[in-house]
Amino acid sequence: xxxxxxxxxxxxxxxxxxxxxxxxxxxxxxxxxxxxxxxxxxxxxxxxxxxxxxxxxxxxxxxxxxxxxxxxxxxxxxxxxxxxxxxxxxxxxxxxxxxxxxxxxxxxxxxxxxxxxxxxxxxxxxxxxxxxxxxxxxxxxxxxxxxx
Amino acid sequence: xxxxxxxxxxxxxxxxxxxxxxxxxxxxxxxxxxxxxxxxxxxxxxxxxxxxxxxxxxxxxxxxxxxxxxxxxxxxxxxxxxxxxxxxxxxxxxxxxxxxxxxxxxxxxxxxxxxxxxxxxxxxxxxxxxxxxxxxxxxxxxxxxxxxxxxxxxxxxxxxxxxxxxxxxxxxxxxxxxxxxxxxxxxxxxxxxxxxxxxxxxxxxxxxxxxxxxxxxxxxxxxxxxxxxxxxxxxxxxxxxxxxxxxxxxxxxxxxxxxxxxxxxxxxxxxxxxxxxxxxxxxxxxxxxxxxxxxxxxxxxxxxxxxxxxxxxxxxxxxxxxxxxxxxxxxxxxxxxxxxxxxxxxxxxxxxxxxxxxxxxxxxxxxxxxxxxxxxxxxxxxxxxxxxxxxxxxxxxxxxxxxxxxxxxxxxxxxxxxxxxxxxxxxxxxxxxxxxxxxxxxxxxxxxxxxxxxxxxxxxxxxxxxxxxxxxxxxxxxxxxxxxxxxxxxxxxxxxxxxxxxxxxxxxxxxxxxxxxxxxxxxxxxxxxxxxxxxxxxxxxxxxxxxxxxxxxxxxxxxxxxxxxxxxxxxxxxxxxxxxxxxxxxxxxxxxxxxxxxxxxxxxxxxxxxxxxxxxxxxxxxxxxxxxxxxxxxxxxxxxxxxxxxxxxxxxxxxxxxx
Numbered sequence: 001x002x003x004x005x006x007x008x009x010x011x012x013x014x015x016x017x018x019x020x021x022x023x024x025x026x027x028x029x030x031x032x033x034x035x036x037x038x039x040x041x042x043x044x045x046x047x048x049x050x051x052x053x054x055x056x057x058x059x060x061x062x063x064x065x066x067x068x069x070x071x072x073x074x075x076x077x078x079x080x081x082x083x084x085x086x087x088x089x090x091x092x093x094x095x096x097x098x099x100x101x102x103x104x105x106x107x108x109x110x111x112x113x114x115x116x117x118x119x120x121x122x123x124x125x126x127x128x129x130x131x132x133x134x135x136x137x138x139x140x141x142x143x144x145x146x147x148x
Numbered sequence: 149x150x151x152x153x154x155x156x157x158x159x160x161x162x163x164x165x166x167x168x169x170x171x172x173x174x175x176x177x178x179x180x181x182x183x184x185x186x187x188x189x190x191x192x193x194x195x196x197x198x199x200x201x202x203x204x205x206x207x208x209x210x211x212x213x214x215x216x217x218x219x220x221x222x223x224x225x226x227x228x229x230x231x232x233x234x235x236x237x238x239x240x241x242x243x244x245x246x247x248x249x250x251x252x253x254x255x256x257x258x259x260x261x262x263x264x265x266x267x268x269x270x271x272x273x274x275x276x277x278x279x280x281x282x283x284x285x286x287x288x289x290x291x292x293x294x295x296x297x298x299x300x301x302x303x304x305x306x307x308x309x310x311x312x313x314x315x316x317x318x319x320x321x322x323x324x325x326x327x328x329x330x331x332x333x334x335x336x337x338x339x340x341x342x343x344x345x346x347x348x349x350x351x352x353x354x355x356x357x358x359x360x361x362x363x364x365x366x367x368x369x370x371x372x373x374x375x376x377x378x379x380x381x382x383x384x385x386x387x388x389x390x391x392x393x394x395x396x397x398x399x400x401x402x403x404x405x406x407x408x409x410x411x412x413x414x415x416x417x418x419x420x421x422x423x424x425x426x427x428x429x430x431x432x433x434x435x436x437x438x439x440x441x442x443x444x445x446x447x448x449x450x451x452x453x454x455x456x457x458x459x460x461x462x463x464x465x466x467x468x469x470x471x472x473x474x475x476x477x478x479x480x481x482x483x484x485x486x487x488x489x490x491x492x493x494x495x496x497x498x499x500x501x502x503x504x505x506x507x508x509x510x511x512x513x514x515x516x517x518x519x520x521x522x523x524x525x526x527x528x529x530x531x532x533x534x535x536x537x538x539x540x541x542x543x544x545x546x547x548x549x550x551x552x553x554x555x556x557x558x559x560x561x562x563x564x565x566x567x568x569x570x571x572x573x574x575x576x577x578x579x580x581x582x583x584x585x586x587x588x589x590x591x592x593x594x595x596x597x598x599x600x601x602x603x604x605x606x607x608x609x610x611x612x613x614x615x616x617x618x619x620x621x622x623x624x625x626x627x628x629x630x631x632x633x634x635x636x637x638x639x640x641x642x643x644x645x646x647x648x649x650x651x652x653x654x655x656x657x658x659x660x661x662x663x664x665x666x667x668x669x670x671x672x673x674x675x676x677x678x679x680x681x682x683x684x685x686x687x688x689x690x691x692x693x694x695x696x697x698x699x700x701x702x703x704x705x706x707x708x709x710x711x712x713x714x715x716x717x718x719x720x721x722x723x724x725x726x727x728x729x730x731x732x733x734x735x736x737x738x739x740x741x742x743x744x745x746x747x748x749x750x751x752x753x754x755x756x757x758x759x760x761x762x763x764x765x766x767x768x769x770x771x772x773x774x775x776x777x778x779x780x781x782x783x784x785x786x787x788x789x790x791x792x793x794x795x796x797x798x799x800x801x802x803x804x805x806x807x
Binding site (some may be wrong): 025 | 382383431491492504511512515516519520529530531532533534535536537538540541544545672673674693694695696697701702704726727728731732733734735751752755756757758760762764
């Protein structure tokens, strides 16, 4: 093998090894496992400390917001199982009951999911609203602080 | 009416485009100039037809013709006209039409500019560009017709997502698409060079400006997207390594690699195959990114490409890759370069390394983006990798690039002598080390930030020395004034100095990224009227909650007083926007932007009676350096590509001012 070819090979091998190392450590550090609420319920024992992402629907009537302690709690469900989620901080804009959400965090041995991030889902498709909400009805909501 | 006409125009355009491609190929034979002329006319007709289609859709959007499904989806009677216009790129069908229009524009521009030049290459350049248009027209004819009807006709449309009803929506998508489409020109010339068996340096020389301008649009689009996200989305960040963002970043990386490797080929006749591969990759990544973000493949990890759009993009991608790499293999014997790498310590080797790193970053971003698909296919578990993965992988590679940015432009071609190294790099290295040590004693202790500053100082120093020394040398030898000599220099080697200015811009942006991501702080608290929240030097006092009617929504906002070291610095009014027919609110961020640090406030929750509000406050240090860096990059590109006359004018003006 000629010398310049050898040079390229050695250089290439070093670069690939460095890349592989970076990717390996990156994946190891930040791998996030995706579960549905019912899958999480089955594997509660084995997931302590792992980074998890749980996707499901925010169950109707379960959202509670404690402004003094900045604590948001709700149940996330996939229709079969449900998981209690506690999140430090206010809900993001698109978060609402009955809509899809993905939470990221860890399973706490005390029996709830400790969420660090909530990703609310938004659909791009056109659906006519069931109860049309007009500007007037929104005004009604805030009449106590609305400026005349 | 519009629906029928629009559909007809698109079908007509499809027919004309197929004809144009075929006629171009026939016109490639010697003596068949008549066919070539006919194909050129067809290309112009194609452009006019697609322009007409755009006008038709815009007409429907502006007049709120909800018999079109697309208009009902992206427009509403109450919207301002400019957002009705922006509805054209507010959703899939319209954005494909816009893309095809830009593609048709490129085809027409190329024909207008080169119709009497490059007799061998042009027929195939035209054929490739028209071939791409055929794909988009087919897509609209069979899968995503922007003129499709809806029945029953709704009384009002849903309108754009309120997040898109901002001025940025009028700018950002256009920039990004122009960048995407622009790369099809060097791609078409590369393929034409392969088909005609002239894969030398000719196609690179012709397309240099096209490539750089396409790169500038893509860069602008990416920076603008970050700026938009930061100012309006209300999470205090600008980049989340989301698949949509990665889809624009990957072609940027290979495009950047291409711009650099072109210089080696032109100088040393090396890397011919590599450049063809890079330009193909860049174009393919644009298509792949669209496939990724439009097929729903990542949004819902289960479904593989629901709807025909994803499959069609995938099919097109396969055709592009098979055709290009097949041609490269077919012409392999002609593609052997003549040059050789003489030494590891040389400019070509620095550029080579820059290419390897850029493509390496692209590959790791690619891996991270499709990781959920890979892990499910290989191990059956859904694993995704988030921001930490990307930061960990791209961070060190980015640092290496930063270092190379200082080395590459000044190290000698061929084999750098010790003398060359000492002259160009000794002082900058010493300065960089001294500056970094100074920072350490000023209290900067984070390794990542220190490393970023070390390399950044090095690049700034090398570039500044280059400017100062060259200007002084020229002034001395010609007797010109300094400013005059400076502009004369810029004028004489615009490519080189434009490139150096781009590097400065990148460095400024990287400083902003490093500092803001490591030193940002945030606090959140629920306040009653009169209560305060302190963060760093700043204090925010919550005075009252108010609501008001806006043309399209109700705005609820908190009246806050911002204080710095106890002194009032002004009111801040972060809010929440409530739209009719939207069940969730949208943030309305308020901030005090400053080159040193931004004070960024969000109203994250409130009691409807005004008794309390939950306020999130962030301090983002030096984040505006990112946007400033973006501006400097654009300036650099303009210096590199603007016609000589413009710059001559500038230098005349400078001379007049000095006199």
